[in-house]
Amino acid sequence: MSKTPFLYRFASKLNEAPVDIPTIHFNSDKQMNVFEDGSLCWNGVTRKAYTNFHTVGHNVPAHRTPSGKWVPAKNVKGKTDRRVGH
DSSP, rough: OOOOTTTTTHHHHHHHOOOOOOOOOEEETTEEEETEEEEEOOOHHHHHOEEEEOOOOOEOOOOOOTTTTTOEEEEOOEEEEEOOOO
């Protein structure tokens, strides 16, 4: 059994692996991120815009908790938050 830590056994394999990740940089002329070959990086463009989403209020009925305590009914107020693509 080897005494080297578990993750160190894979370190040399990771360093030898070819790196095919394209680098992205900001092009001030196009005002967009572009790859090395000049093609546009559409990540941020194709994502849906944020919208405000309203969750309506509701009543939580009275019930017993798992420990047997009685919890009276209560009204939960509506909330507004930001979500993608609604």
